[in-house]
Every structure is written in structure tokens, then in C-alpha cells.
Amino acid sequence: MHLIIDGFGKNKHILQDENFIYDLLDTYPAKIGMTKISGPVVFRYSGKKPEDWGVSGLVFIAESHIGLHTFVERSFINIDVFSCKDFDPKQVMNDLRDTFELVRMRTSVIRRDWEPAELEECHELSEVNSI
DSSP, X not given: OEEXXXXXXXXXXXXXXXXXXXXXXXXXHHXXXXXXXXXXXXXXXXXXXXXXXXXXXXXXXXXXXXXXXXXXXXTEEEEEEEESSOOOHHHHHHHHHXXXXXXXXXXXXXXXXXXXXXXXXXHHHHHHHTO
């Protein structure tokens, strides 16, 4: 499952607070039943345009990763929660909306479930392609 959140926040201080973002990425995986396998990596960056500065963060989880990018001057954030294990996307949307004080957000959930017949078909195709 892949949850994508694009949002506008009302609190620019949160969007630029590297410690806040680090702490969130450090603790949030456990709150949604995921297994953190690395410490978060968080850093401030500047884009080619001066107004494109912000903070990016990533934490690897056994199930995949959680990443985010902020654009402080635009009060904008992109968040990805990607996992091969199901989670409650509505809970995560609500949690992150509240955490980042988002006043507007757009979300998308991509399910990556494969039916058993589809998996068998993929296996057969890979055997043909490897010959």
C-alpha cells in the first residue's frame, strides 16, 4: 500500500523544524504497526530557487519506507507512506493532517495487492523471460 499526501500547512515553524520531523519519523512507524530498521535521515536543503528550501526526511521500515519533503515558503509538504503491509490509511491521513496542521490536503492510496492467479502469471512470465 502506498499513501501519498500533498498538503498545505498553517504552521511554517513545524515544516522547517528538523528535530520535530526527526522525532516524528523516529516514533511514527511503531504507532502504525511498522518496524523501523534504521534511524531517520533528516536534512535541510535549498533548491535552485531561493523559495524552494525546506526539510526532507526518510526512515526505512522493514515494510518499506516513510518519507517527506517540505517547501517552507509555500507552506507545502509531500508525504509518502509506503508499505507491503496493510495499514489504516484514514488513521495515517488524520494523524499527519493534525501533526503538520494541514489546512488543505490531497491524498491518494495505491493498493499493491496481487491476486494469487496474477502472481502465478507473473511467475510464468519471468520463467519465459529468463530463458
